[in-house]
Amino acid sequence: MAEPLPIDEALPRLLDAMRSRGRAVLQAPPGAGKTTRVPLALMEAGLAPGRIVMLEPRRLAARTAAERMAQSLGEEVGGTVGYRVRGEARTGKATRIEVVTTGILTRRIQSDPELTGIGTVIFDEFHERSLDGDLGLALCLEIAGALRPDLQLLAMSATLDAAPVAALMGDAPLITSEGRAYTVQTRWLDRPRPKAQRLEAALADVTCEALAETEGGVLIFLPGEGEIRRLEGLLAPRIGADCVLRPLFGAMEFKAQHAAIAPDPARRKIVLATSIAETSLTIEDVRVVIDGGRARRMRFDPGAGMARLVTEPVSRAEATQRQGRAGRVAPGTCYRLWTRGEEGALPAFPPAEIEAADLAPLALELALWGAAPEALPLLTQPNPGSYAEAQALLAMLGALDETGHITDHGRSLAALPLHPRLAHMLALAGPEAAPLAALLSERDPLPRSAPADLGLRLAAIRRPKGPHPHAPSRAVLARIAQAARRLASAAKPAQHSDLSDAEMAAIAYPDRIGLRRSGEAPRYLLSGGKGAVLSAEDPLAGQRLIVVTDTDGNPREARIRQAIPISEAQLRGLYADRIHWHDICAWSRREGRVTARQQERYGALVLDDRQWKDAPLEAMTRAMLGGVREMGLVWTDAARRFAARVALGRAAGMDLPEMSDAALMDRLEDWLLPFLQGTRSAAAWRRFDILEALRAQLDYQQMQSLDALAPAHFTTPLGRRIPIDYDTDPPEIQLRLQEMFGQTTHPMVGHTPLRVTLLSPAQRPVQTTMDIPGFWANSYADVRRDMRGRYPRHPWPEDPSQADPTLRAKPRK
Structure with a gap:
């Protein structure tokens, strides 16, 4: 610990807070050194007996942090400092500091609620607001309040809105380190980037500019692997032999990731990275950051039960994190691919994962814990509708009973390191389902241009050395194979034997069994009620029934990326208890009439459809109400x-x-x-x-x-009943003028005079009046003079009040 770091000045205050309160929130700028300094300082101070567990949101960050701390102690990883990530652990009896990924802590708490042997839990990079991180802190606060008052808790971040976290932790002391390792000069664009210009092309230009203007390694932030590979192709012919390109993203092998962060003394390193490089990593020799300003996030649609990746502008907090990478080893420069004016429109913080993620794993964990989300000290509560959808999925999988409590099957699912869907499949199908579970947990090993058939991926896993037409990623296949071995050893014997790959997929995705719609385009209706579409050129496009295991998550009509055909016999064999006949009387908008059908359905899928010839009259009549509503x-x-x-x-x-x-x-x-x-x-x-x-x-x-009060008719002097129109104000009657001869009072409804429209023999309005006697005495003479010439065969007496009413005309001569 000889090399001074900015965090050092805050360590005494932090240790005092932990000594007096047992918990604190530490806020320090990027590059301050909190990840590697704080755990060692707590260990040396001996504030709490037991192991110190530090959570990191990513596997690479957990490994790197453990290596750096072990190196500072002059030891190998696995001694005083160790780490534990999914599928790998390097710890020993002498380990005092254990760096783990966030999900590891949740599993440990569920199996040992007292956290035996653990004295301190540190939540590093808490600003990332991962679902496991939020849940882990909530559970630790519960444990500290009920079982372990001696358990020490520390939340650390560079860009966290710290006050709400401190309040959640019982008004824990807030320690702020103002120091920064080195200054970073920030450069923005002079004008907004043209919308027609691709991100990679703009970044290639800025990179060449930065290489000419600066010294030291360059770190470029991009949304994902696709953009990294495209930028790599653009830069390769434009950089000199003294530069080397190093991709860095989560799906890479650890050796390749390590090469990206390790120093290269012979060449100038250019690291093309996703957000994996934002936090907890010191990439050696980097003095320049180029921020593309985009981040890729997972968005889950609970109604569709599907997740999709969206590319969005970074938040200001993320931009600050990225900027800090340039000042870790020396004064640096940050190039931002947006203008200074555009920066104000960026959101302050990225959304918490609990606001956008699939909540089924959270719902299962809370059911196992025995608490509703509102009963836990969560920094952000899940959306009630999304949480209810997650519970509905768990109930469909048999993990929750009708009261919402966890079942024995649900407990077995929670013990497996998988999404509840895949854990359900592994629990029923046994070790044979391990390769499929591992495949569906990982990224696609085939290129994006490959057909959707899941069987192609499984064939690549089962015969990794065999010839394959679509060039699978060897690194991804290796990770899938490793995960499959681990899952097979964790799986219990199969409850259903001799299941095909399609049947196993249908167990995991009972709501994503697709039935091809009629028509030329390969569109499918999924059993959960949503629509999905295949490419017309895909070999699966002619299949009647498929199980959809991956889509692009489009909420309107998802594009199918992975699927496997399934026969109706296989579907019936799996879900005979969920296939039922339904008698349906409904209004058909297309046919414009009530239709009566008897349909055999699995979810939203109609497997058989027949005319219901003897549908009850009441059902048909009720169905007609739908037409009336339309x-x-x-x-x-x-x-x-x-x-x-x-x-x-x-x-x-x-x-x-x-x-x-x-x-x-x-x-x-x-x-x-x-x-x-x-x-x-x-x-x-x-x-x-x-x-x-x-x-x-x-x-x-x-x-x-x-x-x-309001009679329906007025009786004329001829005795005819004329309907009164009450839809006007005042109410109105219309009748021939000659029919009112002899009427000496004005027609009334109660105390309201009717508006009388007098018509000519041709049924055209002649006069509208509210005073029949006044009309006879005044205006009638003018009407008579005009009408006698037009209608000479009809009577036009001089005194209509004394004439007899009539509808007759004089006979023709």
Whole structure:
């Protein structure tokens, strides 16, 4: 520890806080040295008996941190300092500091809730907010409060919003280290990058500029392996022989990763890295950072049950982390592929994994722990809807019972280092499923251009040295083989023997069994209800039934990346208890009528479909309501007038049902269903008169009161009943002028005069009046003078109030 680092000035304050409170939050800039200095300082201070466990979010970071600490002690890894990651452990009886990946701690807590032999747990790079990290801290806080008050807890980060974490940890002391190893000069673009320019091309130009302007190693941040390989191809012919390109991403072998971070004294190193290089790594000789400004994140759609990778702008916190890589070994320079003005639009922090990830593993862990998420001190609570979807999946897999509690099967799934889907498959299919479980846990060993057939991947795993048409990645195959051996040894004997690869895949993905839709394009309906599509050129495109194991996660229609064909007999053999006949009466929008079918279904898939010839009348009638909801009510004039009368009665205080369109549609079953018998098509509905159904909503007393307040008709001097239109204000009647001869009072409804529209013999409006006597005395003479010439065969008396009403005309001569 002879070499001074910026974190050293904060160590006394940190040790005091841990000594007095047993927990703290440490905030220190990138490159301050907290990852390698703090665990050793805690060990030397002897504040807590037992082993110090430090969590790292990535395997490479865990190995590297352990190696650096062991080197500072002059030891090999596995002595005082060791590490434990998935599939590999280097620890011994003398180990005092153990660096682990985040999931390791959760497994240890579930098997030993008292964390026997562990005195301190350090959550390094907590700002990454991994799901396991959040859960691990919550469980440790629970353990410290109930079982181990002596357990010391420390959260560390460079860019963490530390105050909420300190509050979550019981107002733990917040220690801040202001020092930075070396200064970093930041350079932004002068103008926004053209949208048409590809990221790799822009980075290649900036890299050549940086090589000419600076000295030392260069670290370039890109979203993923694809971009790394493309940039590598662009840079290779543009750099000199004194430079060497070193890719760095998570799927590489550890030896290749180690070569990327190790010094190269003979050449200038250019490291092309994903976000794996953001934290906890000191890449030797790097003095220049070039930030492409993009990060790739996993987004999970709980409704579809599928995850997809999205490429998004980095947050300001991530940009700060990346910038700090340039100042770890010497003063450095950071080139940012965005303008200074664009920086303000970046989000402050990346989303916590609990907000975007598949929550099925979390739901299983909490069920095993016996607590609901709201009962735990989680920094961010999971979305209730997403968490409910996760629980539904676990129930489908048999991991939870109907009350939401974990089953014995669920406990066996939680003990396996796999996603619950794959653990379920391994538990039922036994060691034979280990290669498939390992394959589905890893990245695709075949190039992106390879067909979707899962069998091609399994063949490459089972015959790694044999000829393969699609050039699998040897490094990925090696990791899959190693994981398969580990899983096979952990698996119990099969509950179902002699299962095919397709059947095993269907056990893991019961909601992703796809049935080909009719039509030319290879589109599939998945048993969970979502849609998916295959490339038309894919050899699987003609298969009727497939099991989809990987997609691009598109929430509208996912593109299938991996699948395997399955026969209907295999499906029935696996899920006979989930295949049922359903009697379906439903409105068909396409056919415009009620259809009655009997369908044999597995989930959303229709395996057999037959006409239901003797469907009950009630079921057919209820199905017609669906058509009514789609088409809306069909109003006749009489029905409209009746509804308007009811509205008038309601306005006057009468206790009558509402008959607006919205109110009637809300309660179709109550008033329309008894009258719909025999109506089964759009054409029949258009002929249907709803007046009788509307009138049936009023009892005898209500009808009598309504007729008294708002009579349906006006009786003319001829004795004819003219309907009163209450849909106007005031209510209105229309009739021939001659039919009102002899009417000496104006028609009324209660105390309201009707608006009377008088029509010519040709049924055209002649006069609208609210005062019939006044019309006879005044305006009629002008109307008579105009109308006599037009309609000479019709009577136009001088005194219409004394004339007899008529609808007749004089006979022709």
